[in-house]
Each structure stands twice: as C-alpha cells, then as structure tokens.
Amino acid sequence: MSIWEYANPKRFMEVSGRLLPPVAALAVLTAGTGLVWGFFLTPDDFRQGSTVKIVFVHVPAAMMAINAWVMMLVASLIWLIRRHHVSALAARAAAPVGLTFTLIGLATGALWGQPMWGTWWEWDPRLTSFLILALFYMGYIALWQAVENPDTAADLTAVLCLVGTVFAVISRYALLFWNQGLHQGASLSVAPGERMDAAFRHPLYLCMVGFALVFVALLLVRTRTEIRARRLHALLQRERMA
Amino acid sequence: MRAVFLRDLAIAVRAGGGAGLALAFFLIVVVLLPLGIGPDTGALARVAPGLLWVAALLACLLSLDRIFALDAEDGSLDLIATAPVPMEGVVAAKAAAHWVVTGLPLTLAAPALGVLLNLPGPAYGWLAASLALGTPALSAIGAFGAALTVGLKRGGLLLSLLVLPMYVPTLLFGALAVVRGAAGLDAATPLLLLAGITLGSAAVLPVAAAAAIRINLR
Numbered sequence: 223m224s225i226w227e228y229a230n231p232k233r234f235m236e237v238s239g240r241l242l243p244p245v246a247a248l249a250v251l252t253a254g255t256g257l258v259w260g261f262f263l264t265p266d267d268f269r270q271g272s273t274v275k276i277v278f279v280h281v282p283a284a285m286m287a288i289n290a291w292v293m294m295l296v297a298s299l300i301w302l303i304r305r306h307h308v309s310a311l312a313a314r315a316a317a318p319v320g321l322t323f324t325l326i327g328l329a330t331g332a333l334w335g336q337p338m339w340g341t342w343w344e345w346d347p348r349l350t351s352f353l354i355l356a357l358f359y360m361g362y363i364a365l366w367q368a369v370e371n372p373d374t375a376a377d378l379t380a381v382l383c384l385v386g387t388v389f390a391v392i393s394r395y396a397l398l399f400w401n402q403g404l405h406q407g408a409s410l411s412v413a414p415g416e417r418m419d420a421a422f423r424h425p426l427y428l429c430m431v432g433f434a435l436v437f438v439a440l441l442l443v444r445t446r447t448e449i450r451a452r453r454l455h456a457l458l459q460r461e462r463m464a
Numbered sequence: 465m466r467a468v469f470l471r472d473l474a475i476a477v478r479a480g481g482g483a484g485l486a487l488a489f490f491l492i493v494v495v496l497l498p499l500g501i502g503p504d505t506g507a508l509a510r511v512a513p514g515l516l517w518v519a520a521l522l523a524c525l526l527s528l529d530r531i532f533a534l535d536a537e538d539g540s541l542d543l544i545a546t547a548p549v550p551m552e553g554v555v556a557a558k559a560a561a562h563w564v565v566t567g568l569p570l571t572l573a574a575p576a577l578g579v580l581l582n583l584p585g586p587a588y589g590w591l592a593a594s595l596a597l598g599t600p601a602l603s604a605i606g607a608f609g610a611a612l613t614v615g616l617k618r619g620g621l622l623l624s625l626l627v628l629p630m631y632v633p634t635l636l637f638g639a640l641a642v643v644r645g646a647a648g649l650d651a652a653t654p655l656l657l658l659a660g661i662t663l664g665s666a667a668v669l670p671v672a673a674a675a676a677i678r679i680n681l682r
Contacts, residue, residue, distance in 0.1 A: 357629040361622075365612065368622050377679040378612050382626065385608060385672050389630040392661070396633040399654065400640060 229306035231449050238442045246439040253432025260425040276334040278426060282433035284327040287355065290320030290437060294362075295387050298380035308445065310376035311452065313383065314366050315444035319437060321359035328352055347397035348405040354393050358386045372452065465553045468544065472561035475534075486566040487573055490523040494577045505582040512581035513591070513642035519577075520570045520595060521602060521631055525624055527566050528606040531558050532614040532677070541614070545681055551674035559600075559607035559670065567599030583646065590645030594658060598638040601662040604669045605630045611673035615680040633661050 228234050260278030267274035297313035300306060331349065332342045343349065365382055369375035418426070497515055498508055535541040544554055574595050575588050583591065609627035613619030637658040644651040 361626040393632040
C-alpha cells in the first residue's frame with residue numbers, strides 16, 4: 223500500500239468521490255464560520271475601523287494563491303518524474319483556481335488600499351509580484367489550452383511551471399531593489415509587539431484553514447472533471463476510429 | 465554547433481532573413497513613444513532609461529518565433545534533432561545567433577537613440593554595458609519560450625504571454641543600472657545582478673528548451 227496507488231485514475235476517482243462530500247462540507251463550514259466570525263463578531267480596529275475586516279479574505283486568498291502554485295509545481299514534478307496522468311491533470315485543474323485566488327487577493331488589496339493608503343494601486347514589490355504571478359498563471363493556462371495533444375501539453379506546461387517558478391521567485395526579490403513599498407512585512411508575525419490581537423487572529427486562522435479546504439474541494443471537483451473529460455475524449459476517438 | 469550558429473546567421477543576413485527588422489522596430493518604438501508622451505525634454509530624460517530597455521525588449525520579442533519556427537516548418541529541425549549534436553548545444557547556438565542578429569545591433573544602436581530621448585550624459589556607458597550584459601538573457605529566455613510554442617500554428621501571441629513575465633528581472637536590473645547611471649550614482653550592483661541572471665539563464669535554459677523541443681518533436 224503506497225500513496226502512488228491513488229495515481230491510478232480509477233482508484234483516484236473512487237477515493238476522491240468518497241472524500242469530496244465531507245471535504246466540501248468541512249470547507250463550507252470552516253470558511254463560513256471564519257468569515258461570519260471575522261465580519262460580524264470582531265471589534266473594529268481603533269485606527270482602521272471596519273475596513274480591517276478585509277483581512278479575513280485578503281490574507282487567506284493571498285496565501286492560497288501562492289500555495290496553489292507550489293502545489294502545481296509539485297504535481298508537475300511528479301508528472302515529469304513518474305508519469306502519473308492524474309498528477310498532470312491535477313496541476314491543470316489547480317491553475318484557474320490559483321488565478322482566481324490571485325485576483326481576489328489583488329482586488330481585496332485594492333479595496334483595502336484605497337481607504338488606508340489613499341490609493342487603489344501602488345507599485346509596491348508585493349503588489350507587483352502578485353500581478354506578475356497572475357501573468358504566470360495566465361501563461362500557464364493559455365499554454366494548456368493551446369496545445370492539442372494532452373500529453374504534449376502536460377509535458378510542456380510542467381516544464382513551463384518549473385522554469386516559471388524560478389523566474390517568479392527571482393522577480394519577487396528583484397523587485398525589492400526597485401521600490402520599497404507600502405505593504406507591511408509578515409502579516410502573522412509572532413514577534414512580541416507585532417503580533418495580531420487574538421480577537422482577530424483566531425478567526426483569521428479559521429479562514430485560512432477554510433480557504434485551504436475550499437481549494438482542496440475545488441481541486442478534487444476539477445480533477446475529477448478533467449479525468450472524465452479525458453475519458454470522453456478517448457471514447458470519442460475510439461468511436462471515430464471504428 | 466558552430467555549423468548551426470553560422471547557418472542561422474547566414475539565413476538571417478540573406479534577403480528576407482529579417483536581420484535588420486528588430487533594429488528598425490527598435491527605432492520606430494523609440495520614435496513613437498515621445499510622440500505619445502510629449503516633446504518635453506525633461507520628462508523624456510527621466511523616462512529614457514526605462515523606455516530604451518522596454519523598446520529593446522519588445523524588439524527582441526518580435527523575432528523570437530523565427531528561432532525555431534522556420535526550421536520546424538521545413539523539417540530541418542527534425543534533421544538537426546537526429547544529428548550527433550546534443551539538442552542543448554543546438555539551442556545554445558541558435559540563441560547565440562539570435563543575440564548576434566538582434567541583441568548586438570540593439571546594444572550598438574541604443575546610445576544613438578539615447579540622444580533622441582535626451583538621455584543624461586553619464587548614463588550612456590551604463591546603457592551600453594547593461595544592454596550588452598542583459599540582451600543575451602533575453603535571447604536565452606526567448607529561445608525557451610520559442611521552444612515551448614514551436615509546435616503551434618498561431619504561437620505568436622502566446623509566446624509573448626509566456627516570455628514577457630520571465631523578462632521582468634532582466635528588465636528591472638537593466639533599467640535600474642541605467643537609471644542609477646543617469647543620476648550619477650554607481651550602478652555596479654544592478655549590473656552584477658544582471659550579469660548573474662544572464663549567466664544563469666545561459667546555463668539552465670538551453671536544457672529546459674531542449675527538453676521542450678524533444679517533447680514537441682515526439
């Protein structure tokens with residue numbers, strides 16, 4: 223018994239079909255509870271007022287935007303090394319979800335920046351590198367859609383994901399030479415005096431878990447759809463041959 | 465490898481090869497942008513470093529699809545792939561040829577165009593140095609993008625979407641070196657980092673590009 227057994231599409235469909243309902247329910251529960259707690263049951267910040275509550279969407283979305291890319295990187299590596307089709311399809315399924323999280327992070331950041339910094343957009347290293355991350359997501363998705371042969375597309379996008387990761391990381395740190403921004407450093411610093419108050423921290427943790435579960439649930443749904451689409455494609459081709 | 469390099473150069477230089485096109489495009493962009501920005505020389509001097517670098521980048525982008533597309537169309541890429549030369553070497557030779565045809569002329573022409581944009585005096589040396597160090601990275605990254613899209617019929621727009629985000633660090637350090645040079649500051653640090661990106665790209669990307677070509681030829 224090893225984890226690679228789930229790389230078999232049939233095994234994966236069985237297990238993911240059983241996992242999906244509880245994961246989805248848990249995702250709705252945690253994300254819903256976290257957001258309601260964060261939006262309605264926390265006090266207003268003494269300086270930022272109620273705009274501080276954007277943090278409960280902004281931080282988890284930003285976290286998942288990066289984690290989704292890391293997940294795609296791992297899945298691409300597994301595909302390149304072990305040639306498991308489910309892995310390639312999971313990477314493909316994750317990309318639009320990751321792009322959506324990136325755009326949510328950018329949009330909520332703009333909504334927050336307007337009242338707090340007085341500007342919708344600032345060419346800050348963090349903001350700019352997120353914009354660049356969105357471009358990498360778009361290029362990755364576009365390459366998947368452009369190549370017709372699914373195995374070729376999986377190989378090419380996996381190589382792109384590897385190389386893109388290197389350049390995204392270099393860009394992130396290169397931008398620090400270019401402009402010192404408005405965005406604060408770590409949001410969840412544990413250093414004394416910088417740590418967020420427990421009243422905000424606990425619902426935030428819950429939201430982060432909730433968003434991660436939402437990602438897993440969406441990933442399962444989308445991977446299952448990709449597998450079904452691939453089967454349908456194979457069936458249609460076989461029929462055309464016959 | 466040398467044969468591939470010389471062959472690509474010969475094809476580019478001959479009639480219809482389009483060797484001068486990138487340079488002409490560079491010139492046109494540099495002429496058009498002040499028309500959009502306005503003739504104020506002070507404003508132009510301030511944006512000149514970034515403008516010249518972005519124009520060089522776009523001019524380089526324009527000719528990328530020629531690196532592999534023509535060879536893939538007439539089948540010579542398959543022949544090269546079966547030749548007893550590693551594909552990595554072929555990619556490196558082709559990227560080098562692309563640089564000689566686009567990056568090198570751009571580097572040589574950029575100071576002249578800097579005059580058009582009223583680039584401050586101390587910046588010229590840094591402009592030439594940063595382009596000389598940075599454009600090889602543009603060719604290497606571009607060769608990787610071209611290798612990814614070589615099997616596609618309409619890969620042009622996709623190629624720019626794939627390649628341009630990867631140009632960010634090169635553009636950033638290149639333009640930063642010129643900006644610092646224009647302000648009379650020492651620009652050695654961004655220049656060194658730029659050289660690092662170029663060397664890293666030249667070392668790693670031919671391998672990735674060769675992998676992409678092998679996948680596309682499968």
